[in-house]
Amino acid sequence: MYLEGKNLILKTNRTDKEQKKLVEKIIRNRPNFQKNFEDLIEKVIDIFSKYDNLILLGYLNYKLFLNHNNPIDDGKSELNLEYAISFSTAIKDNPTAIPNNKILYNLFHHLSNIRLSYNHFISSEIHLGKYSELESLLRFKTILEALYMRGDGYLQHVNKVYLEMFTPHNELLKKHYDFGFEELLETINQLEDSWYCRMYLPNGMPHPKGFERFEKWQKAKGLADEFVYGDLEPMKKFLKDNPDFVVYNERPAGYPIDQFSSFKELYKIRFFKEDHRKVVAALALEFGDNYNFLNPKFKGLPLNESLSNLKPIIKFEDEYYSFSFNVLIRNLFNISENLIKEADSNYYNERFLGNKYADTRDNYLENKTYELLKKFIPKSECYLNYKYKPGIKDENDNLIETEIDLIVISEKANYLIELKAGGLSAPSKRGALKSLTNQLSDTIGYGSYQSFRAHEYIKNNDDNKFYNKEGSLITIDKNKKTFRMTITLELLTGFITTLNDLIQLGAIDKNIDLAWNCSLFDFMIFSEILETEDDFIDYLEKRIPLLSDSRINVNDEIDLLGYYIENNELIDHELLEKSTTYTFSKASQDIDEYFQNNGPKPKKKK
Numbered sequence: 001m002y003l004e005g006k007n008l009i010l011k012t013n014r015t016d017k018e019q020k021k022l023v024e025k026i027i028r029n030r031p032n033f034q035k036n037f038e039d040l041i042e043k044v045i046d047i048f049s050k051y052d053n054l055i056l057l058g059y060l061n062y063k064l065f066l067n068h069n070n071p072i073d074d075g076k077s078e079l080n081l082e083y084a085i086s087f088s089t090a091i092k093d094n095p096t097a098i099p100n101n102k103i104l105y106n107l108f109h110h111l112s113n114i115r116l117s118y119n120h121f122i123s124s125e126i127h128l129g130k131y132s133e134l135e136s137l138l139r140f141k142t143i144l145e146a147l148y149m150r151g152d153g154y155l156q157h158v159n160k161v162y163l164e165m166f167t168p169h170n171e172l173l174k175k176h177y178d179f180g181f182e183e184l185l186e187t188i189n190q191l192e193d194s195w196y197c198r199m200y201l202p203n204g205m206p207h208p209k210g211f212e213r214f215e216k217w218q219k220a221k222g223l224a225d226e227f228v229y230g231d232l233e234p235m236k237k238f239l240k241d242n243p244d245f246v247v248y249n250e251r252p253a254g255y256p257i258d259q260f261s262s263f264k265e266l267y268k269i270r271f272f273k274e275d276h277r278k279v280v281a282a283l284a285l286e287f288g289d290n291y292n293f294l295n296p297k298f299k300g301l302p303l304n305e306s307l308s309n310l311k312p313i314i315k316f317e318d319e320y321y322s323f324s325f326n327v328l329i330r331n332l333f334n335i336s337e338n339l340i341k342e343a344d345s346n347y348y349n350e351r352f353l354g355n356k357y358a359d360t361r362d363n364y365l366e367n368k369t370y371e372l373l374k375k376f377i378p379k380s381e382c383y384l385n386y387k388y389k390p391g392i393k394d395e396n397d398n399l400i401e402t403e404i405d406l407i408v409i410s411e412k413a414n415y416l417i418e419l420k421a422g423g424l425s426a427p428s429k430r431g432a433l434k435s436l437t438n439q440l441s442d443t444i445g446y447g448s449y450q451s452f453r454a455h456e457y458i459k460n461n462d463d464n465k466f467y468n469k470e471g472s473l474i475t476i477d478k479n480k481k482t483f484r485m486t487i488t489l490e491l492l493t494g495f496i497t498t499l500n501d502l503i504q505l506g507a508i509d510k511n512i513d514l515a516w517n518c519s520l521f522d523f524m525i526f527s528e529i530l531e532t533e534d535d536f537i538d539y540l541e542k543r544i545p546l547l548s549d550s551r552i553n554v555n556d557e558i559d560l561l562g563y564y565i566e567n568n569e570l571i572d573h574e575l576l577e578k579s580t581t582y583t584f585s586k587a588s589q590d591i592d593e594y595f596q597n598n599g600p601k602p603k604k605k606k
Contacts, residue, residue: 023127033124037301044300051097052096053088055099057321058264059099059263060077078324079115080111082312083302084111089285089286122139134501134505154521154525158521165333172347178278179279179282181336184339185332187276187280194244195266196209198246199256200255200256200257202257210245243272246265264321282311287314290308293305312324340352353421361489365419365421365487365520375527376533377536381408381409383406383474384405387403388402405419405450410533413537414483416482416484416485417451419488420443420488422442422490440505447515447517448508448514448515451486452515464478485515485517492517516547525561539561542564542570551582558591561591562587562589565590565603565604566602567605568604568605
């Protein structure tokens with residue numbers, strides 16, 4: 001292993017004989033991997049069954065607080081906390097025993113090592129011959145994607161899409177829960193802010209969020225000159241207007257984040273608005289409600305379905321406790337869909353899903369995709385849900401009529417776009433091959449087929465005709481550059497290997513070409529970073545040939561975009577020729593800095 005510029009080069013000098021011995025050793029040790037994570041799961045269950053869960057979860061959140069900017073931790077603390085909430089809510093009642101430092105240390109490392117051992121167990125199955133090499137790699141990649149999270153997008157994009165997609169369904173939510181989706185998002189954001197405002201840092205100082213809240217209130221009230229030493233009246237007014245603050249002797253107070261004795265009060269929710277209580281109640285579990293997490297064939301595995309991902313707040317003795325604000329944000333869409341489904345399953349299936357009504361999830365994805373394209377292709381025309389007859393006959397020898405979700409025509413190119421709002425089910429994310437292959441076929445495979453069929457029709461017909469139900473008719477210039485795209489609501493880049501892999505899995509027809517696939521959230525990044533259609537065309541012309549190169553492994557499309565912005569290329573061709581596997585990682589730091597920390601906007605080199 002060595003660095004060559006920004007490239008990490010991995011080589012092996014093992015002979016075939018040495019490789020064979022290594023594989024034999026892995027197979028011999030595989031039962032130990034399973035025993036290891038099963039034993040560790042029992043130890044974690046034992047800890048949550050014996051000790052105060054509010055202290056256990058408070059400690060894990062303290063670890064997250066310390067490590068949230070630690071590149072070595074790389075999300076481990078957040079994953080451990082989320083995993084721990086699943087255990088905690090699966091066990092009935094909350095013990096009162098106080099854990100010591102050794103117990104807390106062991107808990108953190110048990111949670112980490114379960115995930116690691118489970119990862120080793122899954123990755124080693126490729127040597128058993130139960131699945132083909134490709135199937136084993138897909139299972140491993142799918143499970144790895146689920147084990148070690150990546151968020152859908154940047155927070156500002158997530159919030160924007162969330163409100164645009166869900167607020168049209170406010171009436172249903174208000175009818176059943178007495179709050180809307182704006183209030184839900186506001187409450188989630190407020191819970192974190194309120195927690196900071198009652199927290200004392202390890203150095204004994206209040207968190208700066210408390211002062212920021214006071215300063216904002218002071219300016220809003222125009223009270224900058226009213227403060228006199230010893231006069232508590234302005235502070236009393238502030239505390240009355242901010243009931244989520246802790247008060248002691250008529251002054252703001254708080255609880256240390258590093259003292260176990262304070263955890264129960266620190267993580268107890270205090271409401272800034274009483275209306276927020278309704279949201280919290282809808283997202284809360286009591287101890288034991290998540291019992292199914294421990295009842296499957298392999299109890300307590302990291303990828304077991306868990307109610308706590310949909311309801312991450314804990315209710316205990318008529319109070320509410322929140323330990324992981326990231327879980328609320330990261331699962332925001334699933335949480336909101338679940339609220340609709342629980343309120344009215346018929347409404348969910350008919351009014352939220354599908355495209356029968358204007359405000360469905362599918363129709364939102366279509367309209368949003370065109371809006372983003374217009375950013376860097378302003379002089380273009382959009383045609384939604386246009387039908388055509390591709391010359392294919394049905395069983396009765398009649399020409400079939402089909403449609404393309406979105407056609408965008410500019411002066412320079414045609415864009416044939418399919419939109420797929422569905423994602424992967426829980427069994428798929430656990431590596432259930434039949435379910436996973438079928439869903440990849442329905443999204444990546446069928447999306448590619450639909451745009452391929454339309455493109456073939458255009459190429460073979462000078463007088464091609466596309467039309468809508470209003471009678472509007474268009475003909476597409478077959479001599480113009482044409483690009484095929486599939487835009488998904490869920491991030492699927494990590495599951496797309498190469499065209500040949502997808503063909504072997506049966507997820508895509510061997511006679512068609514793979515379309516460029518991109519999630520909506522990644523496409524939002526493209527629309528802001530790429531400034532011209534010429535850049536977008538250049539990117540696509542360099543990207544599409546890579547789809548059929550088995551050496552190239554792309555886990556994140558934005559890594560490719562970052563590399564393109566810096567180098568005006570998508571790969572190092574010289575290095576590729578020397579490599580058996582070429583993997584992108586961490587090429588998007590400048591893009592991250594721009595969206596997360598208001599850094600300078602990355603500019604493509606000319």
